[in-house]
Amino acid sequence: MNRRDFLKVAGSGALIASSSGTAEARGNLEPPPEAVGMLYDSTLCIGCKACVVKCKDVNDMPAVTDEHNPQWDQATELSADTLNIIKAYTDGSAETKNAETDGFAFIKRNCMHCVDAGCVSVCPVQAMKKDPKTGIVSHDPDVCIGCRYCVAACPYNIPKYEYDDAFGQIQKCQLCNQKGVERIDNGQLPGCVEVCPTGANIFGTRDELLAEAKRRVAMKPGEENTFPLGTVGSPHGHVAPAADYQPHVFGEHEGGGTQVMVVSGVPHTELGLPDLPDRSYAAVSETVQHSIYSNMLAPAGLLAGLLYFARRNTQEEGQDKDKEEQS
């Protein structure tokens, strides 16, 4: 191939690249209209851990014990045996509940059931799925290949792998609605919500939970209010003075939004919740991937052109040789 031909091919490759353009940025996914979730109110939580015990019971998970204390569950972190944990925040003298300075507070950690979930986006075999109706993020162990991409992709460090099992699986909260449990489909509350004695953890649609969360953060500190038990519209509840809430509903926008939301008296970052941008990780990573694949059209076009000219030159050389032999 001569220099002119080469430049022609290179030019056609660039044309393909410019006509393909850069892949469009993908926005955050929206929650399904009937998305369900939970609202955790740190100011109402008394740290009793009834939810931790019930979660283990519902999901048939063993207690985490050690040789010094074999009769009690010792779990302090989420693991493949613990899908829900209550942690404590303390500062200074730790005297005042829900105060950032010299105070203490509780935080419940479990899957946030992200609206645009990173774990779902990266799973190569769709073992991690988001239910199109409820928005619940569930895991199918029969499909999972154990690659652990979901572990790396979760901004909340939630999915846990069973490293001590040769055929280990991923474990995480599935909002009590996985195969063999199906509490939501059967009209029951999630286990952790059912046993919460103070209404610190309630179940409902994302829309009604968000409205309830906003009602709470707008309350005047010390003013008496009714806090429902179980669900937002429950006739059962208790009257209590409102805490001094942070003016923020965690999960309304963070990382593209979540279906498990948190309100608190202490800033969410002090409670160990990450400070995430509004754009979901899934939207960012899928945009980057699509851009890479789309821009690969240019080198692919260039390669196709080079192969065409190389083949044509070889054919021409062959024909010249034939002519020489005949003459």
Ligand code: SF4
């Ligand atoms: S470990 Fe399983 S669920 Fe997680 S990304 Fe890999 S295949 Fe999907």
Ligand code: SF4
């Ligand atoms: S919190 Fe993590 S595991 Fe749960 S849905 Fe979001 S990305 Fe997936």
Ligand code: SF4
């Ligand atoms: S919804 Fe079910 S699995 Fe999730 S934390 Fe609550 S009890 Fe555990």
